[in-house]
Amino acid sequence: xxxxxxxVVFLMQNKKSTIHNISKMSSMNxxxxxxxxxxxxxxxxRESSENQQKVLIVTYTTRGIETIKSELQxxxxxxxxxxxxILSWYEFILxxxxxxxQTCLFGINQIKGLRFDLIHKSNFIPKKDKxxxxxxxxxFRAETAAELACFINNETDGKPIExxxxxxxxxxxxxxxxxxxxxxxxxxxxxxxxINVTLVGDEKQASxxxxxxxxxxxxxxxxxxxxxxxxxxxxxxxxxxxxxxxxCNSTICSFANSxxxxxxxxxxxxxxxxxxxxxxxxxxxxxxxxxxxxxPTILRYNTKTDCNGYPGYNFGECKGMxxxxxxxxxxxxxxxxxxxxxxxxxxxxxxxxxxRAKHSVAIVMDSFTPSFQYLSxxxxxxxxxxxxxxxxxxxxx
Numbered sequence: 001x002x003x004x005x006x007x008v009v010f011l012m013q014n015k016k017s018t019i020h021n022i023s024k025m026s027s028m029n030x031x032x033x034x035x036x037x038x039x040x041x042x043x044x045x046r047e048s049s050e051n052q053q054k055v056l057i058v059t060y061t062t063r064g065i066e067t068i069k070s071e072l073q074x075x076x077x078x079x080x081x082x083x084x085x086i087l088s089w090y091e092f093i094l095x096x097x098x099x100x101x102q103t104c105l106f107g108i109n110q111i112k113g114l115r116f117d118l119i120h121k122s123n124f125i126p127k128k129d130k131x132x133x134x135x136x137x138x139x140f141r142a143e144t145a146a147e148l149a150c151f152i153n154n155e156t157d158g159k160p161i162e163x164x165x166x167x168x169x170x171x172x173x174x175x176x177x178x179x180x181x182x183x184x185x186x187x188x189x190x191x192x193x194x195i196n197v198t199l200v201g202d203e204k205q206a207s208x209x210x211x212x213x214x215x216x217x218x219x220x221x222x223x224x225x226x227x228x229x230x231x232x233x234x235x236x237x238x239x240x241x242x243x244x245x246x247x248c249n250s251t252i253c254s255f256a257n258s259x260x261x262x263x264x265x266x267x268x269x270x271x272x273x274x275x276x277x278x279x280x281x282x283x284x285x286x287x288x289x290x291x292x293x294x295x296p297t298i299l300r301y302n303t304k305t306d307c308n309g310y311p312g313y314n315f316g317e318c319k320g321m322x323x324x325x326x327x328x329x330x331x332x333x334x335x336x337x338x339x340x341x342x343x344x345x346x347x348x349x350x351x352x353x354x355x356r357a358k359h360s361v362a363i364v365m366d367s368f369t370p371s372f373q374y375l376s377x378x379x380x381x382x383x384x385x386x387x388x389x390x391x392x393x394x395x396x397x
Contacts, residue, residue, distance in 0.1 A: 029191050029237040030198045031176070031228050035266035036256065036355035037247025037322070040200045044172045045071040047198070048084050053169035055084045058092045060178040063320050068174070085168075089179070090114060090145055093186070096167075097149040097160040104152050106134070114142045146182035153189060165194050176201035180220035184227050191236055199228075199237075204260050207316045207348045222348065244269045247322055247358050251278035254393040255361065258373075259337070259344060260351040270358065276325075279354075279361045279391035280379060281338070281368050284308070286386040293381040296327035296362060299353050305329050315349035318356050326357040329364050338363065338374075362388075 034040040045068060048055045057068055065086055072080045080086070087095065094114070102111055111134065133144045153160045164171075171190060173179075176199040179187065190197050206221035219227035231237045243266050245253055250268040257265040282290050287308060290296075298312030307329045313321070328334070334350060336342045344350055354361055370376065374389040 028196050030240055031232070031237050032198065032200045032240045032242060033225070033264065034200055034202050034241075035243045035245045035264075036202060036205065036352070037245035037270075037358075038242040038266075039246050040202075040242065041067055041071050041174070041320075042075075043242075044068065044174060044198070044200060045075055048072070048170070048172060049075055049081055051170050052083060054167060055170045055172070056092070056096075056168045057084060057086045057172045057174065058089055059086075059174035060089045061175070061320070062088065064174055067320050089183070090142060093145040093149050094140070096164060097186075098145070098152060100163060101152050101156050101160055104155050105148075110134070111140050114140050114145075116142045143181070146186045150182055150185050150189065161189055161193050164190075168195055170196045170198070173197070173199045174201070175205075177203050177206040177221060177224045179224070181215045184216045184219060187227075188231075191231065197237075204262065204351050205319060205348060207319060207352055243267065245355070246270055248355055249277050249359065251391060251393065252354060252357055252361055255279045255391055256351055256354045258393070259354060260347040266355075272359070274359050276380065277359050280363070280377075281365050281374060281389040281391075282362050282379065282386065283368070283388070284364050284366050286388075287364060289381050289386055290362060290379070291327065294325050294327075294360070294362075296325040296360070297323040297356075298329070299326050299356070300329045301331040301334070301349070305331055315353040319352050321356055322358065323356050324358050325360045325362070326353070327362045327364065328353060334363070335365070338365075339368075 032040065032043075044057060048057060049072065059065055059068060065088060068086055069080060072084065072086075094111070099111060102108075133141055133148050149160065173187070176187075178201075187199070201224065203222045203224050206224070216227065228237060228239070232239045241264070243264055245266050245268050247270060248256070248266075248268055249270050249272075253266050253268045276294065291310070297318075298307055298310045299318060300307050300312045300314060302314050312329070330338070333344055337344050368374075368389060370389055373392055375392050377388055377390045378385040379388045
């Protein structure tokens with residue numbers, strides 16, 4: 001009798017987790033490791049459109065939201081299907097998890113807006129004190145969003161997650177490598193729910209982060225897969241790999257792999273030949289002729305980079321974008337890599353920049369003495385040619 005009573009008590013104490021485990025058997029979690037240009041946004045939008053039940057798509061950046069909306073409209077005759085909701089990461093946390101249950105810690109409609117300017121300010125107030133999250137103006141500290149969502153979920157016995165389960169059958173989270181700190185704790189709560197959760201990302205493109213908190217620091221950014229490894233082994237999430245780029249040709253993929261060497265090199269399935277394809281070094285003296293002929297998009301490391309007066313995108317800013325051809329004004333670190341192969345300490349932004357191009361990447365140099373996988377060549381332009389160097393991954397000089 002005592003043993004039986006003990007089992008009943010155990011089941012009552014673990015009622016929530018038992019129900020979730022049973023319901024989770026009918027759902028599926030996926031973490032998808034994607035190469036740059038592999039079509040991850042296309043696949044998210046295609047799957048979301050085909051799933052007729054309620055779908056939520058979440059991504060970190062405003063540009064990411066614009067890209068997803070554009071792709072959905074492209075696939076659905078200019079219309080975003082009514083069963084699909086698209087939110088930014090912070091909008092998702094605030095709207096779907098915090099505000100419906102804010103009276104757990106705050107007054108009714110007390111939370112006004114987000115404060116991103118406080119991200120690097122010290123915060124030693126206990127998390128059970130609402131001042132840990134809110135300022136005097138009732139503006140919310142953005143970096144504590146996921147932390148508060150987890151706190152409220154715990155204090156209300158899981159009501160925010162249960163609410164999500166009633167609303168959405170599928171959740172897609174794009175750019176998962178950008179998540180950090182308590183974001184990962186929140187991800188785990190979603191994986192343990194009855195919702196089908198698909199997470200998509202590329203650790204090589206971890207150029208942004210949702211917050212600088214030290215929690216889970218060893219499992220964020222380029223190390224994001226360390227977070228998923230134990231959950232893949234346990235069967236909570238299934239790993240998929242999509243490491244073939246539809247965007248970049250094989251030479252661009254090889255150059256990107258050399259800049260960011262890892263256990264998961266990308267390959268190309270893009271076969272279109274335009275007559276000017278690959279990675280090139282051109283001289284600054286020939287800059288105007290090259291631009292007039294090929295009309296490349298200008299990229300630079302940051303605003304401090306001299307671009308000869310041409311407007312351009314910063315490396316990090318161009319994330320998620322695709323261009324036919326790009327022209328890069330390199331900083332000292334990229335020049336040193338090209339000249340003697342010195343590894344780049346933090347290659348994420350460089351990798352992002354290189355993999356924006358479909359056909360050609362041109363890098364502008366004042367002078368160049370080939371010493372590392374570059375061969376002298378003539379680049380055709382209107383009414384003639386200019387001298388340059390082409391990157392040849394199978395050759396060493």
